[in-house]
Amino acid sequence: MKYVSTRGSAPSLDFAGVTLAGLASDGGLYVPAQWPRFTHDEIAAMRGLPYSELAARVMQPFVGDCLTPERLRELTAKAYGRFAHAAVTPLTQLDERQWLLELFHGPTLAFKDVALQLLGLLFEEFLAREDGSLTIVGATSGDTGSAAIDAVAGLDRVEIFMLHPKGRVSDVQRRQMTTVRAPNVHNIAIDGSFDDAQAMVKRIFADRDVTDTHRIGAVNSINWARLMAQVVYYFAAALQLGGPDRKVAFSVPTGNFGDVFAGHVAAQMGLPIERLIVATNVNDILHRALSAGDYSAGEVTPTAAPSMDIQVSSNFERLLFDVGGRDGIALAEQMRGFESARAMQLTNAQREGASALFTSMRADEDDMARGMRWACEDCAEIVDPHTAIGLHAARVAELPHDVPVVTLATAHPAKFPDAVERATGTRPGLPARVGDLFAREEAYRELPGTYEAVRDHIVGHSA
Numbered sequence: 084m085k086y087v088s089t090r091g092s093a094p095s096l097d098f099a100g101v102t103l104a105g106l107a108s109d110g111g112l113y114v115p116a117q118w119p120r121f122t123h124d125e126i127a128a129m130r131g132l133p134y135s136e137l138a139a140r141v142m143q144p145f146v147g148d149c150l151t152p153e154r155l156r157e158l159t160a161k162a163y164g165r166f167a168h169a170a171v172t173p174l175t176q177l178d179e180r181q182w183l184l185e186l187f188h189g190p191t192l193a194f195k196d197v198a199l200q201l202l203g204l205l206f207e208e209f210l211a212r213e214d215g216s217l218t219i220v221g222a223t224s225g226d227t228g229s230a231a232i233d234a235v236a237g238l239d240r241v242e243i244f245m246l247h248p249k250g251r252v253s254d255v256q257r258r259q260m261t262t263v264r265a266p267n268v269h270n271i272a273i274d275g276s277f278d279d280a281q282a283m284v285k286r287i288f289a290d291r292d293v294t295d296t297h298r299i300g301a302v303n304s305i306n307w308a309r310l311m312a313q314v315v316y317y318f319a320a321a322l323q324l325g326g327p328d329r330k331v332a333f334s335v336p337t338g339n340f341g342d343v344f345a346g347h348v349a350a351q352m353g354l355p356i357e358r359l360i361v362a363t364n365v366n367d368i369l370h371r372a373l374s375a376g377d378y379s380a381g382e383v384t385p386t387a388a389p390s391m392d393i394q395v396s397s398n399f400e401r402l403l404f405d406v407g408g409r410d411g412i413a414l415a416e417q418m419r420g421f422e423s424a425r426a427m428q429l430t431n432a433q434r435e436g437a438s439a440l441f442t443s444m445r446a447d448e449d450d451m452a453r454g455m456r457w458a459c460e461d462c463a464e465i466v467d468p469h470t471a472i473g474l475h476a477a478r479v480a481e482l483p484h485d486v487p488v489v490t491l492a493t494a495h496p497a498k499f500p501d502a503v504e505r506a507t508g509t510r511p512g513l514p515a516r517v518g519d520l521f522a523r524e525e526a527y528r529e530l531p532g533t534y535e536a537v538r539d540h541i542v543g544h545s546a
């Protein structure tokens with residue numbers, strides 16, 4: 084399998100190459116040169132497989148020659164063996180047509196574990212082959228940081244520097260990062276916002292003084308391997324609900340468009356999907372883009388669903404590439420226009436291509452609270468604020484009556500206890516597996532919000 088950049092001029096790479104590269108050298112994102120496709124019978128034959136077996140089957144065509152089927156199965160068994168539920172991503176029924184796909188049974192209680200637990204193992208595997216090492220630099224507004232740190236803590240060939248905006252992540256989220264004690268983990272709290280942290284990370288990737296001596300890697304969802312791992316649970320859910328003989332719809336709480344893009348990939352691979360509902364909060368650039376073609380970024384409004392408080396959704400570029408004729412040179416120009424004006428119109432081809440599978444919905448804080456209350460009072464389920472936005476969208480979407488709707492439950496409610504308690508009166512407790520999070524000692528470095536301070540720290544503290 085070869086991978087090409089959405090901006091058309093970076094060299095194509097194999098799976099190991101894209102896993103270690105992150106962003107393409109032309110500023111684009113890597114996507115497979117063509118979608119592998121399963122037949123109806125091949126999909127039907129996946130029914131009943133344990134999750135780690137299913138994962139190896141679904142991912143093998145993307146991995147190509149870079150891993151043998153046996154080695155890939157070993158890695159998926161190891162990655163998903165760390166989940167607290169034997170089904171890895173169990174489905175829960177809410178009413179006669181609404182379902183929850185619980186993606187929060189990993190070590191850090193958010194869906195990001197599903198992909199990052201595997202990504203850590205892939206880094207180690209591919210770095211060992213070339214006797215190399217990788218310095219991961221990332222910025223987090225919460226869930227990515229803890230999931231990435233957990234996935235790479237203690238690895239020999241990987242070091243991680245994770246920036247978070249000081250005072251702007253929840254206590255649970257910060258402690259999940261800062262209480263991990265491993266020599267390769269470096270937490271940094273910067274004076275500034277998440278966007279400031281993100282901008283510094285982008286500069287590091289482009290700074291020759293750093294990249295001449297360090298190979299810099301990415302753990303956010305610009306990394307193709309993350310999206311690939313997320314394709315698997317769309318298959319898992321659809322197979323349980325009667326797929327491939329019956330179509331299923333999915334509602335996805337969306338920020339950076341990674342999770343829902345994985346649903347698009349599943350559909351391209353032959354999984355019958357009725358609709359993908361892109362659920363946003365009031366930071367609704369994706370809803371405006373999908374419903375009116377208007378992709379223009381505003382200011383971020385902080386909400387109780389912080390992982391969706393995003394204005395520019397990196398992975399949307401992958402969809403625009405795929406449905407807009409896969410013309411990288413034209414897309415590079417369109418994206419350059421967006422980067423200078425922070426606004427663009429989708430082309431007709433992009434709008435029509437996206438509307439074939441995608442619907443979008445915007446939920447405000449009241450809709451979100453109502454989603455949490457409905458789940459609690461009518462279905463005896465406590466859901467987190469992100470999941471509640473997905474549920475709201477799932478319930479108002481207009482779909483054929485015989486189609487089951489699966490909302491992706493992206494975080495455990497105990498990650499956001501205050502918002503859950505406000506809406507439902509119930510304060511969710513942390514599951515036993517996160518242990519004594521509030522008793523453990525924290526370690527992190529506070530730095531001023533200047534690029535030089537962060538760069539010098541990274542260069543000075545990496546082995």
Ligand SMILES: *Cc1c(COP(=O)(O)O)cnc(C)c1O
Nearest residue numbers: 226338339340341342390493494
């Ligand atoms: C990251 C995250 C999202 C958004 O996922 P994207 O792939 O960025 O669209 C939604 N909910 C939770 C809880 C998250 O951590």
